[in-house]
Amino acid sequence: MLEVLAGFIRELRAAGLPVSLTEDIDSTDALRHVPLEDRTGFKNALAATLVKSHAHRKTFDAVFDIWFSPPLLCGGPDVDTGHEVELGEWLEQALAAKDRDSREAAVKAAATSAVSRYAGMEEGRPVGGRYYLHRTLRHIDLDGIVQRLLAAGREQADHELTELEELLLADEHRNRAERLRAEIEGEIRRRLVADRGPEALVRTARAPLPEDVDFMHAGADDLAALRRTLQPLTRKLAARLGRRRRHNHRGSLHFGRTVRHSISYGGVPVEVKYRHPHPSKPEILVIADISGSVASFSRFTLELVHAMSSQFSKVRSFVFVDGIDEVTRFFEGAEDLSEAVRRINTEADVVWADGHSDYGRALEAFWRRWGSELSPKTTVLVLGDARNNYHAAEAWVMAEIAKVARHVYWLNPEPRSYWDTGDSIVDQYAVHCDGAFECRNLKQLAAFVDHLS
Amino acid sequence: MSAPVRFDSGTQVRESLARVGYLADDAIAGVVYLADRLDKPVLVEGPAGVGKTQLAKSVAEMAGARLIRLQCYEGLDESKALYEWNYKKQLLRIQAGRHAGEVAHGGGAVAWGDVEEDVFSEDFLLTRPLLEAIRATDPVVLLIDEVDRVEVETEALLLEVLSDYQVSIPELGTVAATQVPLVFLTSNNSRELSEALKRRCLFLHLDYPEPEREKEIVSARVPGISEHLAEQVVGIVRLIRQLDLKKVPSVSETLDWAATLMLLGAKSVDADLTRETLHVLLKYRSDIAKASKQLAVGGA
Numbered sequence: 115m116l117e118v119l120a121g122f123i124r125e126l127r128a129a130g131l132p133v134s135l136t137e138d139i140d141s142t143d144a145l146r147h148v149p150l151e152d153r154t155g156f157k158n159a160l161a162a163t164l165v166k167s168h169a170h171r172k173t174f175d176a177v178f179d180i181w182f183s184p185p186l187l188c189g190g191p192d193v194d195t196g197h198e199v200e201l202g203e204w205l206e207q208a209l210a211a212k213d214r215d216s217r218e219a220a221v222k223a224a225a226t227s228a229v230s231r232y233a234g235m236e237e238g239r240p241v242g243g244r245y246y247l248h249r250t251l252r253h254i255d256l257d258g259i260v261q262r263l264l265a266a267g268r269e270q271a272d273h274e275l276t277e278l279e280e281l282l283l284a285d286e287h288r289n290r291a292e293r294l295r296a297e298i299e300g301e302i303r304r305r306l307v308a309d310r311g312p313e314a315l316v317r318t319a320r321a322p323l324p325e326d327v328d329f330m331h332a333g334a335d336d337l338a339a340l341r342r343t344l345q346p347l348t349r350k351l352a353a354r355l356g357r358r359r360r361h362n363h364r365g366s367l368h369f370g371r372t373v374r375h376s377i378s379y380g381g382v383p384v385e386v387k388y389r390h391p392h393p394s395k396p397e398i399l400v401i402a403d404i405s406g407s408v409a410s411f412s413r414f415t416l417e418l419v420h421a422m423s424s425q426f427s428k429v430r431s432f433v434f435v436d437g438i439d440e441v442t443r444f445f446e447g448a449e450d451l452s453e454a455v456r457r458i459n460t461e462a463d464v465v466w467a468d469g470h471s472d473y474g475r476a477l478e479a480f481w482r483r484w485g486s487e488l489s490p491k492t493t494v495l496v497l498g499d500a501r502n503n504y505h506a507a508e509a510w511v512m513a514e515i516a517k518v519a520r521h522v523y524w525l526n527p528e529p530r531s532y533w534d535t536g537d538s539i540v541d542q543y544a545v546h547c548d549g550a551f552e553c554r555n556l557k558q559l560a561a562f563v564d565h566l567s
Numbered sequence: 568m569s570a571p572v573r574f575d576s577g578t579q580v581r582e583s584l585a586r587v588g589y590l591a592d593d594a595i596a597g598v599v600y601l602a603d604r605l606d607k608p609v610l611v612e613g614p615a616g617v618g619k620t621q622l623a624k625s626v627a628e629m630a631g632a633r634l635i636r637l638q639c640y641e642g643l644d645e646s647k648a649l650y651e652w653n654y655k656k657q658l659l660r661i662q663a664g665r666h667a668g669e670v671a672h673g674g675g676a677v678a679w680g681d682v683e684e685d686v687f688s689e690d691f692l693l694t695r696p697l698l699e700a701i702r703a704t705d706p707v708v709l710l711i712d713e714v715d716r717v718e719v720e721t722e723a724l725l726l727e728v729l730s731d732y733q734v735s736i737p738e739l740g741t742v743a744a745t746q747v748p749l750v751f752l753t754s755n756n757s758r759e760l761s762e763a764l765k766r767r768c769l770f771l772h773l774d775y776p777e778p779e780r781e782k783e784i785v786s787a788r789v790p791g792i793s794e795h796l797a798e799q800v801v802g803i804v805r806l807i808r809q810l811d812l813k814k815v816p817s818v819s820e821t822l823d824w825a826a827t828l829m830l831l832g833a834k835s836v837d838a839d840l841t842r843e844t845l846h847v848l849l850k851y852r853s854d855i856a857k858a859s860k861q862l863a864v865g866g867a
């Protein structure tokens with residue numbers, strides 16, 4: 115058992131989960147208190163000791179389901195191709211059961227049978243689970259079954275269903291069908307593991323963790339996960355930028371500590387004690403490229419700006435392509451990000467000539483219009499790939515900004531090895547910054563935030 | 568310094584929690600059980616209103632333990648979390664000493680050393696929740712609520728206390744726990760907690776419950792509600808949670824809504840009633856508008 119567990123933890127680490135030695139030991143300790151036959155308890159005990167971030171849970175589940183795949187019952191898959199016609203009905207009946215427990219049991223049995231009949235799994239054949247899932251589903255017409263169940267539901271009601279009731283009914287059956295799908299998937303996985311062994315399978319199941327997803331190639335699902343992880347990170351960023359100026363300031367009088375101290379001197383307050391000052395609110399100014407070459411990145415950029423606007427009181431944001439405009443107000447009033455993005459697209463004035471980024475022109479325009487509003491309290495973040503389409507760099511603007519502002523940082527969504535190749539001129543700007551950072555995923559953003567402390 | 572084992576199994580925890588009105592699933596019950604067995608704190612994370620705080624309260628109730636609660640906020644420091652000297656009382660004592668001395672001997676005869684020792688005694692100590700939990704000899708559950716709100720420095724202090732369950736007070740010496748209390752920390756995940764703190768804890772993510780469990784919660788917390796109404800309520804809430812909203816309803820809103828419907832004497836909910844009461848579930852106007860439209864309960 116211990117060996118299996120060690121292998122499991124090795125796989126978790128390979129998938130990117132930061133399992134420490136303490137946690138490794140804790141998981142072994144925890145298992146001593148869970149009866150071996152209690153599979154749910156077993157999984158929960160491992161999760162509670164090994165996974166300390168919800169964003170990692172999906173990966174944990176995927177690895178767990180493969181590594182601890184329950185063995186097949188003796189005799190292997192049952193192949194009873196004799197009852198072709200009835201399987202549809204069987205599935206339908208299983209899904210129709212009102213009581214949840216009996217439904218789940220029936221669905222499980224029906225799913226097993228469906229896989230036996232239709233997946234056509236052959237030992238040693240190197241195809242993935244998705245292929246078999248697809249094959250099975252093609253045979254059972256799940257949509258048709260759901261439609262028939264809905265019709266039955268309507269018939270059972272003593273009145274014509276209202277629109278709301280229709281929605282509720284549809285939602286319920288959609289969820290049941292989803293359970294069936296998951297059961298079929300689970301059954302296929304079980305057989306694949308039995309055939310090829312967990313080591314081979316676990317490798318194919320590896321997907322990047324949310325913090326490793328490249329901003330430039332993030333899909334809609336990824337973005338949702340990114341957004342959840344971004345919120346706490348932004349807060350940390352706020353705290354970091356806020357604290358940096360703490361030491362110069364002194365907080366208000368701490369009466370209690372003053373007295374406490376004075377007691378050593380016979381009650382004479384020889385030394386006055388102060389409270390730690392509250393971190394002062396940082397002023398942050400974000401300048402972001404939202405041109406086509408960084409389209410996915412700019413989506414993320416706007417997420418970042420949005421998250422920051424909700425946490426810092428003094429964030430000003432500017433976006434540019436070859437023209438530049440302030441968009442702070444769109445974030446302030448916005449109900450949600452898509453609203454802000456819509457207004458930026460329709461109301462902000464950022465395309466001047468041809469819609470290809472022109473850093474030089476945008477920076478110069480920024481300096482002329484807003485340069486005088488920078489102060490030694492301002493931290494400036496520039497987000498972009500510095501691909502300037504061979505326009506003039508106007509790097510002097512960065513030098514001017516750096517002279518006034520407290521700090522200037524450049525975050526670049528491109529791999530460092532691409533910097534200063536082709537029309538990328540990041541170095542010409544970076545020399546004037548406090549730092550230029552590769553920022554392709556949340557992990558790198560987190561590293562940047564840590565660098566600030 | 569280990570406490571006597573409180574529970575026998577996850578299942579037992581789940582059943583006992585149900586008896587005090589908290590409906591846990593296997594994951595929740597399992598973690599509570601392990602926390603007791605392993606003497607480890609539990610970090611409960613999740614969106615607002617899913618029962619994080621209530622879990623600690625209900626565990627205390629079921630274990631017959633006293634709940635000690637440390638409510639976190641920005642700026643919470645040692646003096647409010649751990650202990651503080653009662654300086655007002657100390658000042659008064661010092662003043663009183665001077666007075667007495669003057670009257671009796673016509674000149675400060677009370678030895679300063681005595682006064683100093685006196686004012687740093689138990690009587691002048693203000694015990695805050697962490698110290699209180701450590702000193703407790705009766706069964707206690709310590710709840711450190713909304714830990715993501717404190718600054719990093721205070722988080723480090725919490726970690727220190729949760730690592731050795733002892734506190735050293737320079738003037739009094741070290742106070743060590745005679746038992747390890749059950750500890751729950753809750754977090755809304757508004758800020759990333761330190762790796763060290765997370766390593767120290769068992770982790771439990773609470774999410775919006777499965778409809779079956781949410782229905783049980785509604786039945787347990789809203790007296791007199793019918794099975795039918797509870798099912799409808801939970802079904803509609805589940806529909807609403809699938810929409811892209813600014814703030815999706817949590818368990819607390821589900822309960823508020825169910826209670827409102829009961830007050831209105833509803834036997835079941837239809838489109839009209841949903842529209843009229845949607846503001847109990849949703850806080851933003853844009854969310855209400857969106858939900859009305861998607862649920863087809865909009866204009867009558």
Ligand SMILES: Nc1ncnc2c1ncn2[C@@H]1O[C@H](COP(=O)(O)OP(=O)(O)O)[C@@H](O)[C@H]1O
Binds near residue numbers: 617
């Ligand atoms: N599993 C549950 N069983 C019973 N009541 C619950 C449950 N989960 C949440 N509640 C109720 O929901 C409300 C919100 O819970 P609370 O603990 O305050 O949420 P949180 O601390 O997560 O913000 C409370 O009234 C609580 O009693």
Ligand SMILES: [Mg+2]
Binds near residue numbers: 620
């Ligand atoms: Mg709470």
